[in-house]
Amino acid sequence: MSGLLTSLTRRRLLLLGALAVTLAAPANAQAYWTSSGWGSGDSHAGTLDAPSLGATAGSGTVALSWSAVTPPGSGSVSYYVKRDGGNPGGDCPTSAAPASVLTCTDSGLGAGTYSYTVTVVWRTWTTASSPPTQVTLASGALDHLLLTAVTTTPTAGQLDNLTITAKDTAGITVTGYTGSHNLTFTGASTIGSFTPTVTNTSGTAINFGTATAISFINGVATVSGSSNGVMTLYKAETASIVVSDGSGHSNGTGVSVTVAPLAIDSFTVPTPATQTAGIAFALSPTAKDAYGNTATGYTGTQCIAFSGPANSPGGNAPSYPAQGGCAAGQSSVSFTNGVALPNVTLYNAASTTITVTSSGKSGSTGAFTVNGAGINSFTIPTPATQTAGSQFSVSLTAKDAYGNTATGYTGSKTVAFSGPARRTARADRRRATRPRSLSQTASAPPT
């Protein structure tokens, strides 16, 4: 400041009317009195220099600092900052509220060049502002993350390199976003024991949903070898992959990735409900890839071998779909998008499983029960030699048409017995050949 009151005098002033004292140029500080009357006081004169201002560009911020100005008298000085002639943001003091600080940070800025000044205030005086300092910002503050993948249509288990870019509101890369940041990836699903992962800076696969250290250089994180953003998804689905930094910055609704299943690795065969011998039912083998996704590419006529169930006691072999053009022992089965519904008929009443096999790929049901069908006949074991007139037991077992015990044949039944000739006790008088117990109600074993 160029001070004009250069002498300190003690004097009495007579002010007539409104005496204005104007301190002539080159002053940029002025003093004047606006009241009249008699009085006495001290008058001091000194300088109030302009501070020197320094500025450092950040991401959407400018850090300002300026030199301290010594007040010309008692009291302290305060400062205010102007950005492009207006009020700054952040914690910088404004002309309406000067503050005794020597640093501040202007924020909320986008990319561009800004001009700053700082002005000193002492009592009623303001000094000349500092010379304008120009600051150029390459970007605004971090607003969101941009996520891209080498492919958005990977197959299950395929390594997919991600690139993550820090962006400001204008979509300009925030080059100041650098170093390691803990990011969390979400959006893809787990299948079985396979959880989607992204490798961190050291190459360790970190599960989705867990903070993953990712290193940025000038606002961009790229894969290095197998580290720093190699994503692996396992479930066949369309997922929106979202990355977020835990501070409100993310890629919004995410990037859509469609994961395709691999080729067949095995079959799954749901366990049928309890079945009845001789009645066809549909089995539903489904081709699965190594991760448990339905191998939808497994389509068309396939040669399938069925195994497991035994022949019935009566010798009836299980019935599977026809051989068609397949090798002996195989059935021709039509798959659509990995799923088939072949009809099977079993005849052996037992607990059993069914295994389907094709080209070394197989899968089995759990154990399920085949019940006997309704009664078709009785089996009666041949008794040992008996003695006329002595009671003996015979056992009757109800059998279905396939030789299984008809376990549903229960309760009291009226059974007619026939066969043995009839003989009376009258010596040698033969009559019609009927046993005494020709017809009787029998609850097995009959008597």
Place this chain on the structure above:
Amino acid sequence: MTLYNAASSNITATESGHSGSTGAFTVNPAGISSFSIPNPGTQTAGTQFALTLTAKDAYGNTATGYTGAKSVVFSGPANSPSGQAPSYPASVTFTNGVGSANVTLYNA
């Protein structure tokens, strides 16, 4: 179940059109219950004739298990007017329930 006819047999059980049969099995006769003795026809006093004795069970089957020498008591014919008593064997040998006894009667 009780069967009475000593023979090879099988049993068929039938209910509501469903049936089943045993294989053939044997029913043996029970023990002797009585003898059956065919009428010998007209005989001549003092002339020996053979009487066939067949052991029977209670149901009329030949008691084939009745085998070996058996002491059989014969009765019925009277002595002749001159006092000659009928002549019977002391024992009769049975084979599979059948034996033969030589008898001489004197009373016409």
